[in-house]
Amino acid sequence: MNSGAEAVESALKLARKWGYEVKGVPGGRAEIVVCDGNFHGRTIAVVGFSSDPASRHNFGPFARGFLVVPYGDAAALERAIGPNTVAVLAEPIQGEAGVVIPPAGYLRRMRELCTASNVLMILDEIQTGLGRTGRLLAEEHEGVEADVTLVGKALGGGFYPVSAVLAPSAVMDVLRPGEHGSTFGGNPLACAVASASLRVLVEEGMIENAARVGARLLANLQAVAGPAVREVRGRGLMIAVELHATSAGRGPCASGCADAACSPRRRTSTPSASRRRWSSARGRRIGSPISSRRCCRVRHPASNG
Ligand SMILES: Cc1ncc(COP(=O)(O)O)c(C=O)c1O
Secondary structure, three states: OHHHHHHHHHHHHHHHHHHHHOOOOOOOOOEEEEEOOOOOOOOOHHHHHOOOHHHHHOOOOOOOOEEEEOOHHHHHHHHHOOOOOEEEEEEEEEEOOOOOOOOOOHHHHHHHHHHOOOOOOEOOOOOOOOOOOOOOOHHHOOOOOOOEEOOOOHHHOHHHOOOOOOOOOHHHHHOOOOOOOOOOOOOHHHHHHOOOOOOOOOOOOOOHHHHHHHHHHHHHHHHHOOOOOOEEEEEEOOEEEEEOOOOOOOOOEOOOOOOOOHHHEOOOOOOHHHHHHHHHHOOOOOOOOOOOEEEEEEEEEHHHO
16 A cells, blocks of 8 residues: 555454454444544544544544544453454554553553454554564564554655555455555555565664664653653654643743743744754654644654654
């Protein structure tokens, strides 16, 4: 496929079809559990279960069959899974929400619950995947394997749109010829780029490098964080600097205070300008639109956002 959102859509279709044809869910009753704070793209099914009002506003009506649970809350997930649940869809770390890392053990518990209830565990690794967190896939940090893993972004080496749905034949084979596809879905150039990107990631040690450099960057950012910073968190080279609410949207104060009443004139610059300077000084790209307005996220160029 071309975009990450297309990979997500494909996985949703796959899960529903698997639910009806393999699990035996009654027609039209399939449910998919998703997480509050999710970001899975901008297609209509996906924004329909977004918790970001700006993503949804005036785009309805939306598809039914999605249940939203708090991210990181295994007990809520357990309560939400019922006989008609076909899949749980989650990000191993929520990227657009501001690099939200779930409590340790959350993905392992999700794995157990999905296995016990014959539900597909779908992990959206479009942002976390392919080395960014210091492992090939972020799910490896918890030693779990999803039934369906979605990759995109870095799969195109930072310059070509390509995404993929990874699943075993037992799941994938519910899609038969003619039931799903797109004009450029299997385009040879994209496949060549994806193969080259994966080779470079492994052969040039980029995954280990993300772990090593990321740990250093995280420690250094934590060490220099001023009072305007609420938290610096991350894994590998997926890092966010979260500001206190009082500092957000105004740029850092020249005197380093986090006081809401501080004069805007004392604030040095807009956050995006300062982020850009900070970024270019270190040869890293820091994205412009961030959904979590209080967070600056550090990204590496191959990830395309
Ligand atoms: C976790 C996640 N899923 C899906 C997407 C959508 O990917 P695309 O923009 O390629 O459609 C994104 C994009 O940022 C993402 O971060």
